[in-house]
Amino acid sequence: MSTAEIIAVGSELLLGGRIDTNSLFLSKSLAEHGIEVRFKSVVGDNVDDIGVAVTNAVKRAKLVLITGGLGPTVDDVTHEAVALITGKPLRLRPRALESITTRLQAAGRPVTQNQRRQAFLPTGAVLLHNPSGIAPGFAVKWKRSWIVCLPGVSHEARRMCAESLLPLLRQEGLLSSAIETRTIHTFGLLEGEIDMRLRGIISPTSPFRLGLLASPLGVSVSFTRSENIQRKQAGKRSVMKTAASLDSLMDAVIAKLGQHVFSINGQTMEEVVGQQLRDRGLAVALAESCTGGLIAHRLTQVAGSSAYVDRGVVCYSNRAKIELLGVPEPLLKKYGAVSAQVAKAMAQGIRTRSKADVGLSVTGIAGPGGGTANKPVGLVYVGLATAQVSYTNEFRFHGEREAIKLRSSQAALDVLRRWLCHVS
Amino acid sequence: MSTAEIIAVGSELLLGGRIDTNSLFLSKSLAEHGIEVRFKSVVGDNVDDIGVAVTNAVKRAKLVLITGGLGPTVDDVTHEAVALITGKPLRLRPRALESITTRLQAAGRPVTQNQRRQAFLPTGAVLLHNPSGIAPGFAVKWKRSWIVCLPGVSHEARRMCAESLLPLLRQEGLLSSAIETRTIHTFGLLEGEIDMRLRGIISPTSPFRLGLLASPLGVSVSFTRSENIQRKQAGKRSVMKTAASLDSLMDAVIAKLGQHVFSINGQTMEEVVGQQLRDRGLAVALAESCTGGLIAHRLTQVAGSSAYVDRGVVCYSNRAKIELLGVPEPLLKKYGAVSAQVAKAMAQGIRTRSKADVGLSVTGIAGPGGGTANKPVGLVYVGLATAQVSYTNEFRFHGEREAIKLRSSQAALDVLRRWLCHVS
Numbered sequence A, B: 001m002s003t004a005e006i007i008a009v010g011s012e013l014l015l016g017g018r019i020d021t022n023s024l025f026l027s028k029s030l031a032e033h034g035i036e037v038r039f040k041s042v043v044g045d046n047v048d049d050i051g052v053a054v055t056n057a058v059k060r061a062k063l064v065l066i067t068g069g070l071g072p073t074v075d076d077v078t079h080e081a082v083a084l085i086t087g088k089p090l091r092l093r094p095r096a097l098e099s100i101t102t103r104l105q106a107a108g109r110p111v112t113q114n115q116r117r118q119a120f121l122p123t124g125a126v127l128l129h130n131p132s133g134i135a136p137g138f139a140v141k142w143k144r145s146w147i148v149c150l151p152g153v154s155h156e157a158r159r160m161c162a163e164s165l166l167p168l169l170r171q172e173g174l175l176s177s178a179i180e181t182r183t184i185h186t187f188g189l190l191e192g193e194i195d196m197r198l199r200g201i202i203s204p205t206s207p208f209r210l211g212l213l214a215s216p217l218g219v220s221v222s223f224t225r226s227e228n229i230q231r232k233q234a235g236k237r238s239v240m241k242t243a244a245s246l247d248s249l250m251d252a253v254i255a256k257l258g259q260h261v262f263s264i265n266g267q268t269m270e271e272v273v274g275q276q277l278r279d280r281g282l283a284v285a286l287a288e289s290c291t292g293g294l295i296a297h298r299l300t301q302v303a304g305s306s307a308y309v310d311r312g313v314v315c316y317s318n319r320a321k322i323e324l325l326g327v328p329e330p331l332l333k334k335y336g337a338v339s340a341q342v343a344k345a346m347a348q349g350i351r352t353r354s355k356a357d358v359g360l361s362v363t364g365i366a367g368p369g370g371g372t373a374n375k376p377v378g379l380v381y382v383g384l385a386t387a388q389v390s391y392t393n394e395f396r397f398h399g400e401r402e403a404i405k406l407r408s409s410q411a412a413l414d415v416l417r418r419w420l421c422h423v424s
Helices: A022-032 A047-060 A078-086 A094-106 A113-117 A154-171 A191-197 A227-232 A235-260 A269-280 A294-299 A318-325 A329-335 A340-354 A401-421 B022-032 B047-060 B078-086 B094-106 B113-117 B154-171 B191-197 B227-232 B235-260 B269-280 B294-299 B318-325 B329-335 B340-354 B401-421
Strands: A002-009 A035-043 A063-067 A090-092 A120-122 A126-128 A137-142 A145-150 A181-186 A208-215 A218-225 A261-263 A284-288 A309-314 A358-364 A379-385 A390-396 B002-009 B035-043 B063-067 B090-092 B120-122 B126-128 B137-142 B145-150 B181-186 B208-215 B218-225 B261-263 B284-288 B309-314 B358-364 B379-385 B390-396
Touching (some): A002 A022, A002 A047, A022 A035, A022 A063, A022 A154, A035 A047, A035 B047, A047 A063, A047 A078, A047 B035, A047 B047, A078 A090, A078 A137, A078 A145, A090 A094, A094 A113, A120 A137, A126 A145, A126 A154, A137 A154, A145 A154, A181 A235, A191 A218, A191 A235, A218 A235, A235 A261, A261 A269, A269 A294, A284 A294, A294 A309, A294 A401, A309 A318, A309 A340, A318 A329, A318 A340, A318 B340, A329 A340, A340 A358, A340 A390, A340 B318, A358 A401, A379 A401, A390 A401, B002 B022, B022 B035, B022 B063, B022 B154, B047 B063, B047 B078, B078 B090, B078 B120, B078 B137, B078 B145, B090 B094, B094 B113, B120 B137, B137 B154, B145 B154, B191 B208, B191 B235, B218 B235, B235 B261, B261 B269, B284 B294, B284 B340, B309 B340, B318 B329, B318 B340, B329 B340, B340 B358, B340 B379, B340 B390, B358 B401
Parallel strands (some): A063 A145, A284 A309, A284 A358, B002 B063, B063 B145, B284 B309, B284 B358
Antiparallel strands (some): A090 A120, A126 A137, A137 A145, A181 A218, A181 A261, A208 A218, A309 B309, A358 A379, A379 A390, B090 B120, B126 B137, B137 B145, B181 B218, B181 B261, B358 B379, B379 B390
């Protein structure tokens, strides 16, 4: 398997206003073709800084992929940096100039001196055609590595990756079969608890590496075939054994994590719940207090959700809870708006009024204000009501307002998911 | 000015499934305190790879900021990598263990052997308290640089940056005045239109560089003092002249872009509208169809929003529009749910029923299905109603479902903002 490094060039990527998103799809495309990205870096529009990054990268990787800095302005210096490092001086490449000219003329714009600069490539470089933009890309072989430069504009780089870069790498024999990876998404367990449950599930000689990743939406568990271990194995037989063991490994992990697993195919919680509702022909109605519409927003991000999202109400105030959901005022006075009793009444209220199959409610304290000793910031109740049953769950989350809203929405959808698992 | 490098640790950041977003706010915070980030890099959970990245970074920067790899699992190896590189062996730090224990006990969870590992820090390291999570951070001085390790969990790193990192850097004399940058947020103009309006506004000798960045939330226009030009200038006088010209430049830009400018101090649209409502003592009630709760969610992301968000309803179906808002059925039949007439009736309905000061409504086709020749995907109506006036605006957006929802929510909030500008 070959390794690659990606270098994103652009001062705007360092200032905190913007992020390098190109490396996301480039890493993915390369992984799908068996090339592992081992380092990614971001440098400013500066010849020296680009030079240092490329020099370091060439020592480690067979493919050094640079994005950005190919534009017409004076701060675009990637051509220059690569020419300096490799000792291959820039020369006007007539075919590059021709494609720049054609494109600009089609748009009714003049070919300026700056735009001509984009046609100067390091001597001996392979020209990479840019079918959706002006700046041509190029590739230079240096010290047994390929240095490939693509524009920073995302849709241009994406298309050139598929149409020029991958064919070049294939021709050079750098591509192989995809890096195998699988991810399981869980909710309700801490990273450390999952680690304990999965202890020993991967033997020291297993070709897979386990990775855990925590976020307010839960912990994801991923398995990737580890390159180093794979190298030690030999022959076709061990590869086949490995493939079989990935399936049994997944089964073993799911058995250990049980109901906490909500997705094994990359689906988000809202997609999983949406699919369950659709399969069962059920509709949900939402009553949101502290999540402020986030659950409705997430469910309706999924195309076709109008089939199962009946309606939602966002009711911060007691008056809205009384008017929109019929929560009894004495209940609010006795237990407070953030209570299991009110969560239950909210779920029942939205269900009865909407006549939807399921009512789902959330009430809690998202902070930063509003917490007390008895009811701290992060205390959240989720209620679920159907024609037959109604119940509530209490959660205690930590974090800032945004994280608490996000965790609460995920917890509420998880309550709904678990209920739907038992409905045929 | 000091320079910094940021290293994000995590194999998941290399595989193309996830992106390093921490460096975004870290770069910004550092820039605000005069520290320029010159390189950013991403490495996997691998002791050797982290070591190489740190060794390279220490050669160039006074501050090397590492995020991630501080968790309790076996693939979290940042502690180990930093200990190896600096030759400062890991030792149990009782205060770190104490805070881990306290936090786990409060959550009713056991302290596992793995969690104890998180309390082993390089000898002599400064312990950085993590008030919103388990993993402590730490800072080590090595070869005249500071190596600082923060958790990868975003809200934890964010808070520790403000509460621990910046104070440490201040104490070490590494902070100075901010890198001058200003950003203007606009909505309703295309990038190309802004480019045309601002043509020639910056002279070739100006020390500022103009940057435009388009997103579904609008186009942001930023000015950054260019370091290279600044270096060529000398003496206090030219710096003062520059400062004065930044203000007049901002004034000139605002004059060219007019009402399309919604924020000049970094505030988001929901913060701007929230502040306007609060200042005027007004409350808004929302009736959302195609935005599915996104407007309510965005407004309630702002702390204290319960003061001015009265309530919201999410009404996809005609039945919900009739029952929750009192939209007349004949209107729905005659004009269709996606029409100026229904948008207006929705805004009036939510206002009358809630008795809030302003009713704001959105109805449209987010896609991918549901579009027709007359009413294509992306057609959106926003309605606004008060006791005195009611009106609607038509928009035609392009993009995928998520982008259309986001643009629609921004358009609706912008309609509200423009109305609020005229209310004293």
